[in-house]
Amino acid sequence: MNAHQQATGSAYFIDTTKKVVETHTLAVVAANQPGVLARIIGLFAGRGYNIDSLTVSETEHEKHVSRFTIVTSGTASVVAQIKAQLDRMVLVHSVEDLTVQGNFLARELAMVKVSGQGDKRVEALRLADAFRARVVDASTESFVFELTGKPDKVDQFISLMVPLGLVEVARTGVAAISRGPDAMKI
Amino acid sequence: MADSEMIMTGAEMVLKALAEHGVKHVFGYPGGAVLPIYDEFFQQDKVKHILVRHEQGATHMAEGYARSNGKCGVALATSGPGATNCVTGLMDALADSIPMVLFTGQVPTHLIGSDAFQECDTVGITRPCTKQNWLVKDVNDLARIIHEAFYVATTGRPGPVVVDIPKDVQFAKGTYTPKDGVIIKSYQPQTKPDAKAIEAAIAMIASAKKPVLYTGGGVINSGPKASKLLREFVELTGIPITSTLMGLGAYPASGKEWLGMLGMHGTYEANMAMHDCDVMINVGARFDDRITGRLDAFSPHSRKIHIDIDPSSINKVVRAHVPVIADVAAALEAMIAAWKAHKHGLDHAVLKAWKAEIQKWKDVDCLKYRQSKDVIMPQYAVQRLYELTKNRETYITTEVGQHQMWAAQFYRFEEPNRWMTSGGLGTMGYGLPAAVGVQAAHPKALVVDIAGDASVQMTMQEFSTAIQYNLPIKIMILNNHYMGMVRQWQQLLHGNRMSESYSDSLPDFVKLAEAMGGQGVHCDKPADLDSAIMKMIETPGPVIFNCEVANLANCFPMIPSGKAHNEMLLGADITDEEVGTAIDAKGKQLV
């Protein structure tokens, strides 16, 4: 998608070539009601915004709220527009741009299946150890590694496993939270 | 009230909630999945049901109703095809920020997902064209959801909502929740302006040499008080004012500072003032592409103040130097107070020089057109309609096309809520049902749909609704035998090849009116026009007036696609050659 070229909302030409595309991580707290996920995804699809990663889960059962972590990319004005569009949704409590606030933690879990025998198998295990990946399943010709970390660490691990017999990957997408004592307002 | 009185069926709850919200009219159409609700309609007389001929008609009626009296419009449709027929009206209301609650029936909960007869995913289909929607699965949630629906539709930036009610929920008994105290924690729109933003806005205005007010539909949505305050602010500051299509009437067309409408078919003076101003005050408008023209040449020298209740409108298209997030009335009230408190006043000499510049643009007389003795010019028809109706309580609706733009240019609106048109979506077929809705809200007023021969056929069947309820709407068709606006663009962009834009096989509109039980009026001579208009007005009941106009007239002035405000095409003396080459290759790709 070319969000950085279109999402200005105008039918007329705007020179976007010089604008820098940035990646932002947004934390969104919304009422846990039917359709809220569809509405959020529909916003991104309908307006041509990018979703690099999206995770969601109910976080506070009594308050009926869910938390979304959305990694998106676009020019500064597109990202500002994404935030405003999310924030005005009836079921969205609050939106925070963790990238703008700086200083946040982003983690992702991956399960990585590697098949093979001999030296490659030994090398895979050695690298997994270096990455602090755990072996959660093993057979004589395969491992499943579980790895948690920043997305680029996960990327790196996966690319190292390619020549060693990588056959399958499952990733959760990113969950993110700010550092320090303050909590996100709802 | 005893608890037992609050136990009732879902269908009873719908009617009780409607009464609690003061709803007087519902525009609807029955079907299997809403029969329990129809049974309740039968047994009460607080809420009047108006039976439409097509559900799209119901939604436009609800829109016209809402826009003309500031209340929430309410429509009702059955599941499946009933619901899908409403999609156009929902999107139209979303685009123009019109408050509307649509109730739809749904197949019983245990059949949802089974591809049952007349099942469709109504909340899925309507999600992108509603502000919010709900599928009600438990009758005990129903009343609360209806209250939330009215609250969401009418507050903040207004818009359409859908409440989808499965048939078993309509039959089931549960407890009714009264409307008081219903809040939605995640939804609290800001209506009061930030004091610092108001101070910054006022300071910027006070320093202006060439200020202009650019107002929009938000002023109308905010209510009559906003229009009053706008007039007061103009009076106080002497700032020239223009408006979008949606905002006409907020400031009177007879007002001293009025520049006319701006945008693609706006006046030369309004667009030039926007282009050359140094401070622009946007009040409840959204920098739509029909307004800005070529963005990188849009008002290049101005600092911009943007007042809007929807934070996502700010900086969406054009960067605001001073954003004010608030309801228009609240913002204007604060600005007037601050202006007076600072004893601000614009430099008279400077303002005078600006107005002298504007006067030169006004002198161009951009709306002039070539008059004819033999054929009725469409502009003239609107002018005469205005002259003959200006002293009555008149409401104007339109379809979409050239006639809509001529109506906006030549009918002069003095009050808000008198003008209903489909701006954002540009829905042909809006005007006739909208007129029915307006007439239901204002039974004694004169309601005229200024129509095109093509558009009017899209929802023609609602004329029959007007007959049934004796709603004396007047449909004035500016019949040019073309989809005129399409033909105009073909002339501008496609070498005058009129591909499929001729309105062939037009019905005899007079006979059609008679066949449906109304009256028809016909006129094709300028000399007879006044008496024909008077006949249309004075004939009791619904009337179709077939007004034959010049077939090939074009709508000017016009900012061609891809051009800037100061590159307008003016109408009166333009040659066909100039029209054919006005838009360059890049502009041709635009809508």
Ligand SMILES: Cc1ncc(C[n+]2csc(CCOP(=O)(O)OP(=O)(O)O)c2C)c(N)n1
């Ligand atoms: C539902 C819908 N379909 C198509 C269009 C595209 N369109 C815009 S104006 C127009 C022609 C309108 O013709 P008519 O109603 O005769 O009005 P005129 O322009 O001749 O005044 C068309 C087809 C539209 N706006 N809405």
